[in-house]
Amino acid sequence: MTETSGRVAACLPIRSDTDLAWVRQHVRQAAAEVGFGLVEQTKLITAASELARNTLVHGGGGQVESVFLDRGHARGLRLTFTDEGPGIPDVERALTDGYTSGAGLGLGLGGARRLVHEFSIDTSPGHGTSVTVVCWVGVPPRPREEAR
Amino acid sequence: MSWGLEGPVSTHVPVLRIGDVLLVTLQGELHDKAAEQLQQDIGEAVAGSSAGAVVIDVSGVEIVDSFLGRVFAEIAANAKLLAAATVVAGMRPAVAITLVELGLTLPGLRTALDVQEALRMLAPPSSPLSPGQGRQENA
Numbered sequence: 001m002t003e004t005s006g007r008v009a010a011c012l013p014i015r016s017d018t019d020l021a022w023v024r025q026h027v028r029q030a031a032a033e034v035g036f037g038l039v040e041q042t043k044l045i046t047a048a049s050e051l052a053r054n055t056l057v058h059g060g061g062g063q064v065e066s067v068f069l070d071r072g073h074a075r076g077l078r079l080t081f082t083d084e085g086p087g088i089p090d091v092e093r094a095l096t097d098g099y100t101s102g103a104g105l106g107l108g109l110g111g112a113r114r115l116v117h118e119f120s121i122d123t124s125p126g127h128g129t130s131v132t133v134v135c136w137v138g139v140p141p142r143p144r145e146e147a148r
Numbered sequence: 149m150s151w152g153l154e155g156p157v158s159t160h161v162p163v164l165r166i167g168d169v170l171l172v173t174l175q176g177e178l179h180d181k182a183a184e185q186l187q188q189d190i191g192e193a194v195a196g197s198s199a200g201a202v203v204i205d206v207s208g209v210e211i212v213d214s215f216l217g218r219v220f221a222e223i224a225a226n227a228k229l230l231a232a233a234t235v236v237a238g239m240r241p242a243v244a245i246t247l248v249e250l251g252l253t254l255p256g257l258r259t260a261l262d263v264q265e266a267l268r269m270l271a272p273p274s275s276p277l278s279p280g281q282g283r284q285e286n287a
Contacts, residue, residue, distance in 0.1 A: 046212070
């Protein structure tokens with residue numbers, strides 16, 4: 001396994017719907033800089049928009065940190081969305097399409113997971129939520145293992 | 149990292165009337181509040197103008213997430229209750245691919261490749277050779 005090195009690109013607040021637009025704009029620029037193609041960029045920005053909205057709506061606001069990744073010949077982008085909100089009591093359920101605790105369609109988490117290569121959640125009730133996603137340039141989409 | 153002073157703009161989206169059709173052209177970033185405002189504006193415009201159709205041109209939109217997708221679906225549902233059809237025109241291929249992967253296929257939404265095609269779909273059936281026998285496109 002090649003060592004992965006990272007360089008922080010930005011750390012942005014997520015406090016309002018204006019911030020959501022800023023996050024999308026930043027991810028668009030960062031993704032272009034890393035060298036993602038148009039479809040990959042669109043997927044990553046969309047995933048970021050879903051996750052940033054979760055941070056705002058369910059987490060009561062928070063922040064996103066973006067990191068340029070370098071692993072041998074592979075380049076990627078890692079986004080970490082962090083809030084100090086109530087946390088997610090049942091992560092598996094929250095990842096299921098159609099599950100929502102808010103007014104949305106319930107596609108946010110599960111949908112965002114399908115749009116990226118790596119996805120992880122660190123959460124516990126009362127201690128906030130941190131969602132990390134990674135996309136690598138030129139890596140084919142992950143297989144659809146979750147046929148639930 | 150710096151990306152210039154000009155932020156994402158959140159402007160009021162104009163709703164244009166062309167004959168029986170309301171044309172809404174979306175460009176670039178659309179804030180959540182602007183999207184919700186648009187939903188309200190279109191509802192009022194349809195009710196106040198007796199327009200028979202709404203065409204939403206999304207060819208300038210780079211990102212449609214589940215929020216904006218839901219807004220499109222709700223605009224169409226609102227318009228339908230006000231006796232108007234809605235067509236979303238010009239979606240970018242990358243956006244379509246992303247929406248399907250996201251799980252948002254918007255089955256109730258009518259689409260067209262561009263505005264011209266949308267207007268053709270919505271045009272009242274007219275055939276000079278056989279009046280009354282025009283092709284019925286989606287009642």
